[in-house]
Amino acid sequence: xxxxxxxxxxxxxxxxxxxxxxxxxxxxxxxxxxxxxxxxxxxxxxxxxxxxxxxxxxxxxxxxxxxxxxxxxxxxxxxxxxxxxxxxxxxxxxxxxxxxxxxxxxxxxxxxxxxxxxxxxxxxxxxxxxxxxxxxxxxxxxxxxxxxxxxxxxxxxxxxxxxxxxxxxxxxxxxxxxxxxxxxxxxxxxxxxxxxxxxxxxxxxxxxxxxxxxxxxxxxxxxxxxxxxxxxxxxxxxxxxxxxxxxxxxxxxxxxxxxxxxxxxxxxxxxxxxxxxxxxxxxxxxxxxxxxxxx
Amino acid sequence: xxxxxxxxxxxxxxxxxxxxxxxxxxxxxxxxxxxxxxxxxxxxxxxxxxxxxxxxxxxxxxxxxxxxxxxxxxxxxxxxxxxxxxxxxxxxxxxxxxxxxxxxxxxxxxxxxxxxxxxxxxxxxxxxxxxxxxxxxxxxxxxxxxxxxxxxxxxxxxxxxxxxxxxxxxxxxxxxxxxxxxxxxxxxxxxxxxxxxxxxxxxxxxxxxxxxxxxxxxxxxxxxxxxxxxxxxxxxxxxxxxxxxxxxxxxxxxxxxxxxxxxxxxxxxxxxxxxxxxxxxxxxxxxxxxxxxxxxxxxxxxxxxxxxxxxxxxxxxxxxxxxxxxxxxxxxxxxxxxxxxxxxxxxxxxxxxxxx
Numbered sequence: 001x002x003x004x005x006x007x008x009x010x011x012x013x014x015x016x017x018x019x020x021x022x023x024x025x026x027x028x029x030x031x032x033x034x035x036x037x038x039x040x041x042x043x044x045x046x047x048x049x050x051x052x053x054x055x056x057x058x059x060x061x062x063x064x065x066x067x068x069x070x071x072x073x074x075x076x077x078x079x080x081x082x083x084x085x086x087x088x089x090x091x092x093x094x095x096x097x098x099x100x101x102x103x104x105x106x107x108x109x110x111x112x113x114x115x116x117x118x119x120x121x122x123x124x125x126x127x128x129x130x131x132x133x134x135x136x137x138x139x140x141x142x143x144x145x146x147x148x149x150x151x152x153x154x155x156x157x158x159x160x161x162x163x164x165x166x167x168x169x170x171x172x173x174x175x176x177x178x179x180x181x182x183x184x185x186x187x188x189x190x191x192x193x194x195x196x197x198x199x200x201x202x203x204x205x206x207x208x209x210x211x212x213x214x215x216x217x218x219x220x221x222x223x224x225x226x227x228x229x230x231x232x233x234x235x236x237x238x239x240x241x242x243x244x245x246x247x248x249x250x251x252x253x254x255x256x257x258x259x260x261x262x263x264x265x266x267x268x269x270x271x272x273x274x275x276x277x278x279x280x281x282x283x284x285x286x287x288x289x290x291x292x293x294x295x
Numbered sequence: 296x297x298x299x300x301x302x303x304x305x306x307x308x309x310x311x312x313x314x315x316x317x318x319x320x321x322x323x324x325x326x327x328x329x330x331x332x333x334x335x336x337x338x339x340x341x342x343x344x345x346x347x348x349x350x351x352x353x354x355x356x357x358x359x360x361x362x363x364x365x366x367x368x369x370x371x372x373x374x375x376x377x378x379x380x381x382x383x384x385x386x387x388x389x390x391x392x393x394x395x396x397x398x399x400x401x402x403x404x405x406x407x408x409x410x411x412x413x414x415x416x417x418x419x420x421x422x423x424x425x426x427x428x429x430x431x432x433x434x435x436x437x438x439x440x441x442x443x444x445x446x447x448x449x450x451x452x453x454x455x456x457x458x459x460x461x462x463x464x465x466x467x468x469x470x471x472x473x474x475x476x477x478x479x480x481x482x483x484x485x486x487x488x489x490x491x492x493x494x495x496x497x498x499x500x501x502x503x504x505x506x507x508x509x510x511x512x513x514x515x516x517x518x519x520x521x522x523x524x525x526x527x528x529x530x531x532x533x534x535x536x537x538x539x540x541x542x543x544x545x546x547x548x549x550x551x552x553x554x555x556x557x558x559x560x561x562x563x564x565x566x567x568x569x570x571x572x573x574x575x576x577x578x579x580x581x582x583x584x585x586x587x588x589x590x591x592x593x594x595x596x597x598x599x600x601x602x603x604x605x606x607x608x609x610x611x612x613x614x615x616x617x618x619x620x621x622x623x624x625x626x627x628x629x630x631x632x633x634x635x636x637x638x639x640x641x642x643x644x645x646x647x648x649x650x651x
Contacts, residue, residue, distance in 0.1 A: 192391070193391060196383070196388070196457075197456070198384075198386075199412050200383060
């Protein structure tokens with residue numbers, strides 16, 4: 001019998017690397033076209049950001065540059081002026097934590113149960129989760145106002161209560177990456193295999209399913225955080241102070257500092273998106289290097 | 296390549312359990328997937344559930360594993376009804392059709408998973424994992440991830456993972472169907488060797504009759520949610536109790552005949568009928584290709600094509616009444632398309648079915 005001798009995986013059975021790129025040669029645009037497209041797209045994103053950076057160093061209207069606006073942030077004299085921004089940032093971070101909790105404790109279990117137990121309800125859940133993106137924020141606010149009158153009576157008017165509303169408008173952004181991860185994983189077979197090996201449902205979820213959905217779940221959480229940090233309409237109309245409303249407030253007295261904080265928020269969002277891309281790629285890369293060793 | 300198979304590790308030898316399904320029913324809406332299925336698997340036996348798609352074989356296996364709840368009936372392991380016991384408490388090892396290794400765990404972690412669930416001490420766990428991987432010849436692959444293994448290697452790891460816990464019953468749900476032909480043959484032989492060495496009761500689901508005939512102690516041919524016939528591979532092949540079994544197990548020709556007093560008259564040849572429940576009159580006789588031979592005189596026809604199959608040759612002949620049959624014969628007897636031939640029945644007993 002031939003099965004006795006262990007052998008390295010057949011080259012064709014491993015994941016394609018460079019050879020796949022070569023095969024795409026005929027279908028890909030030329031190098032010049034690709035470069036032009038990338039440069040134009042890069043400029044669309046880079047020019048406003050560079051302008052924003054330049055603005056934070058601008059000295060009045062004479063065109064000179066200065067670091068004074070950054071230094072002013074640390075000056076105790078300005079504490080009263082900038083305090084709303086720090087308060088708003090703190091409130092936004094609390095809202096972000098609660099929003100992520102809503103994603104992890106409500107949306108994720110709902111998607112898991114739907115995928116494993118009630119696959120026919122997947123379309124319905126998807127529809128419910130996607131609906132908020134089709135409704136303008138101003139229209140949503142109209143619906144939220146009477147709801148928040150009750151919320152204020154029950155839970156007070158703290159900024160953290162805004163997390164319930166933002167949790168809803170985060171659903172479309174959080175649903176997609178989790179759904180993609182679920183689709184890419186044969187959850188039914190994995191959970192049945194784990195069950196047949198003696199695992200409880202809790203163990204199946206914690207030890208088998210979640211590690212394979214890690215990338216999608218983290219992406220959902222990061223996107224929810226970026227939604228929180230970018231949300232203005234709900235906070236403004238529901239009279240809660242968040243990072244964005246505080247920025248608008250401070251911008252009226254010191255536009256330079258408002259620009260510095262906006263830049264910081266953008267960089268934070270950028271870092272989160274890079275992190276999403278990196279997570280999950282780590283294991284693939286480790287796997288590839290091991291495959292090379294065995295070849 | 297000839298390889299001396301290692302003896303089964305003592306740490307994995309299990310005591311085969313008796314499995315019994317009694318009047319098991321399962322419905323999906325209006326569809327009756329299991330229609331009062333009853334069968335018994337003896338301790339240490341290798342039983343295959345064989346049948347076409349939708350006959351209920353996978354449902355029966357999943358019901359046995361606890362992955363499908365049954366609507367009625369009893370499922371007994373060593374006499375104890377486990378129909379209401381959840382899958383994780385049934386103590387059965389299962390290998391699935393799809394690759395089911397946990398992608399984020401190494402081979403070693405995959406195999407150790409079931410032992411962790413049973414809270415086996417770490418030192419014993421390590422030695423049993425090594426034994427299990429040795430058994431499937433993959434000890435050198437312990438630190439690899441599933442995506443670094445070929446399909447055949449993944450299924451061997453899945454087999455080691457299913458057996459390392461010393462389950463009472465091993466369930467195999469078409470574990471070879473995703474593999475290429477050569478790997479299928481070598482892996483099925485390996486599964487059979489391991490099963491014999493360990494003495495574990497095994498239920499194997501397949502739609503591939505060749506696979507079932509090659510490895511099973513007994514085969515249960517399933518049709519419409521129930522067992523059509525159960526017996527050894529030889530019994531099913533030589534003495535099918537129905538036209539369905541005769542048609543499904545092995546290759547066969549359907550030829551018109553006339554049943555009279557337990558014998559069938561096919562093109563003037565008299566052969567005994569296997570199924571005595573069919574009434575006398577016009578019938579379809581299910582005749583094996585090896586029970587027909589070329590002859591100087593007999594039923595005449597024209598050769599359509601001829602296939603070389605290694606040790607034998609099969610030739611398709613269109614008879615003068617347009618019935619197309621297959622004749623199995625020696626490799627040296629070459630027939631060419633268009634050649635006029637005559638065939639005769641050798642007289643082996645045949646299965647019969649009422650003419651619709």
